[in-house]
Amino acid sequence: MRAVTVIPGVPGSLRLLDDYPEPAPEEGPILVEALSVGVCGTDIEIIDGQYGEAPPDTDHLVLGHESLGRVLEDPTGTRQPGDLVAGIVRHPDPMPCPNCAVGEWDMCRNGLFTEHGIKALPGFARERWRLQPRFAVGLDPSLIEVGMLLEPTSVMVKAWDHVDRIGLRAEWQPRTALITGAGPIGLLAALLASQRGLSVHVLDLATEGPKPALAGALGATYHSGPLDQLDLEPDVIIECTGAPVVVLEAMCKVGPNGIVCLAGVSSGGRTIDFDAGALNRTLVLENNVVFGSVNANRRHWEGAAEALSKADHAWLGSLITRRVPLAQYATAYSPGPQDIKVVLDFAA
CATH class of the missing domain: 3.40.50.720 (NAD(P)-binding Rossmann-like Domain)
Structure with a gap:
């Protein structure tokens, strides 16, 4: 499958790989088809080599932490095929620290958390990804054009x-x-x-x-x-x-x-x-x-889904100033002076 990757710490290593491995079952039972990924300044800084950490078994880091996808299968029954979901970015540290132990991984005290597309977890800029149920946040179907705004919200x-x-x-x-x-x-x-x-x-x-x-x-x-x-x-x-x-x-x-x-x-x-x-x-x-303040825990993600559902969807859509097909991925990471939010579109 296709995935947008970098080699962390190596400026200019942004690539669209055509043969990236399918998501490992260990990532979670919920299999998701990517629809779109929002681009933000964090992605640009990782591409510039300022930071970023690849998963332990590879030199490549899949970018993308502002996700939107459609469930393909979920044997746990938590989600139904066709449901819209976004993936929570930060995962608690394995220790865990006192905050991670109670689900407040946004307030991790020892820094051993991992983050999709940023730190030691593959991101969502790939055609398919997997999630554990507790890291999958459902969205109202009406948010299909703007659901990638869930993470910044x-x-x-x-x-x-x-x-x-x-x-x-x-x-x-x-x-x-x-x-x-x-x-x-x-x-x-x-x-x-x-x-x-x-x-x-x-x-x-x-x-x-x-x-x-x-x-x-x-x-x-x-x-x-x-x-x-x-x-x-x-x-x-x-x-x-x-x-x-x-x-x-x-x-x-x-x-x-x-x-x-x-x-x-x-x-x-x-x-x-x-x-x-x-x-x-x-x-x-x-x-x-x-x-x-930085990051968010599940309670905040669920609050964000509610806030987006109540918002004027046309206004939310106006925040997206450019939608870039996956084949033209590189242009998504070169923001223009009038850009607010650029979206990499997997469904185009």
Whole structure:
């Protein structure tokens, strides 16, 4: 079968293999036919050789962690042939650590987890894959065109879940949310904020292209100026850019008793002069909280499936700015300036 692979740590090793082995039975009893795979910045960084880890028995890593497939067979009866499913990306470590032992592998403490398409597990950019039932998440049939958005949505469901948990430290009645970054993660964060009935603001550098309209369709106010000049004191900021300047300004901009979730990953290697004392004073005297969030557990994946089902499916489809047939796979991993979400289409 065909599979999109790299040799981790080797830039330029992206290949479409025609003779990749069929998924091993040990991967799970549920056999799935791939429909599509979303492409994200993690894939690009792995292709560039920045990180990634192949499974123990091979030099190749199959890419793809934003999955959508159709069940071909499931002898356990958990799923029926034809069901739409996505595969949970992270698997718990074998030890396991205290969090992995209770199904919270997104909070793994010892780093021995594995991840499809990223760390020691083959990804979903192959024509067929297998899953254990507990890692298979069902989707409503109406999501067949956009179900690959489940993985990034699960990441944002977790972020909002943790915002809610932190908010319970006091009387918590948030009204305003600011999302920094209008990529797929940022726009999905804005979607979830709008579903919560919050007044939503989205900040991004883009002044043209689809981003302003996509934010506006959610009822959000779109901003493209500097963050520190916004006339706004949000109760919640979800920071999705990873840009160091924006990260610091978000910490300073949130309102009293506010919560800042850092969901973007900075590249590092850049230093910025800032007044750490003033930041400390603000965080302490205003009871503010800053926390980081990544990945998701099954509870968040199921919440994401519910959120996508409730969303405007046409709006979700507008996030997908390019669908690339498998035969043209390489172009999927070369994002254009107007791209939001690129999808590799196995069903074309």
